[in-house]
Amino acid sequence: MHQKKKRYKMWLTIIGLVIALIWLSPFYLMLVNAFKTKFDIFNSVLALPETLTLDNFRQAFIDLDFLNALMNSLIVSGASILIIIIFSSMAAYALSRNKSxxxxxxxxxxxxxxxIPFQSVMIPLISIFGKVNMLNTSGLIFMYLGFGSSLSIFLYHGAVKGIPVSLDEAAMIDGASRWTIFWKIIFPMLKPITMTVMILNVIWIWNDYLLPSLVLSQAYATIPLRMFFFFGQYTKQWHLALAGLTIAIIPVVLIYFFAQKHIIKGVADGAVK
Structure with a gap:
């Protein structure tokens, strides 16, 4: 029996390593080819670069107008995530505490x-927002609130159900309002699920291309929109595109690195309770 368990764990480890390698392969291809010339990429995609060069990163930084694109992405992502967290948490609290x-x-x-897939509502959505002159950054943020609220409310709702109603009742006896109870007592207890909602929406909004391409002009283009600069009708600058992608994912990787300890706990709190 002990030998069977040992072999079972060994096979699980091997399968896990294989899955991890498959999952990490795109990152390997991106990082390796970001340091190659265009000729070296077409010569061998999988091989390590013979000489490391930072020219791709310098050129991609200039061509992307990276600082402007980064600021646009930060404004859209930051504002969208902030209002998603605020409205979704309040909505989930209200729905959870009202038993009707x-x-x-x-x-x-x-x-x-x-x-409901975004593509099914894409055309009427853009038509409606165009009529009210909201095809801009503020309109895009409002759209992200609509599309991001469903999953966020679902996760918050499950987490709020795990918080005893007796806390609310005790605070009410002490004279606290619903507003004070939520922001001073309930919301701080939702930190793990808040971090989970944040990282899930960061990954989605930061990398989204389709919705911003329908709403934003080039002056307010986010990083994914600017990345299209490297893919023309007759040429594709893979060496610059991969260097640009490497730069673009750094903020998301940093956010995930600092928030990862809360993610699993937050998903469990929001989906199981």
Whole structure:
């Protein structure tokens, strides 16, 4: 029996390593080829670069107008995530504490909205926002609030259900309002799920191309939109594109690195309780 368990763990380890290598292969290709010339990439994609050069990064930084694109991405991502966290957490708290058919029905509508693909509402959405002159950064942030609220409310709702109602009642006895109870007592206890909501939306919004391409002009283009600069009709500058991608993922990797300890706990709190 002991030998069987040992072999079972060994096979699990091997399978895990294989899956990890497959998952990491795109990052390997991106990092390795970001330091190659265009000729070296077409000569051998998998091989390590013979000589490391930073010219690709310098040129990509200039061609992308990186500082402007970075600022646009930070504004869109930061503002979108902030309002998603604020409104989703408050909505989830209200729906969780109100035990009625109406609140249950509203919650089910939010959950069902996760099944609706963006492509099915893309054309009417852009048409409506165009009529009210909101095809700009503020309009894009408002759209992200709509698309990001469903999953965020679902996660927050499960986490709030795990917090005893007796805390609310004790605070009410002491004279606290609902607003004070939520922001001073409940919301600080939702830190793990807040970090989870943040990182999930950062990954989505930071890398989104389709929605910003329909809304933003070139002057306010985010990094994914500017990346299209390297892919013309007759040529594709893979060496510069991969260098640009390497620069672009650094902020997301840093955020994930500092928030990773909260993610698993937050998902468990939000989806299981």
């Amino acid at each position: 058919r109406l609140s249950g029905g509203i919650f089910l509508i939010f959950v069902a909205a996760m099944l």
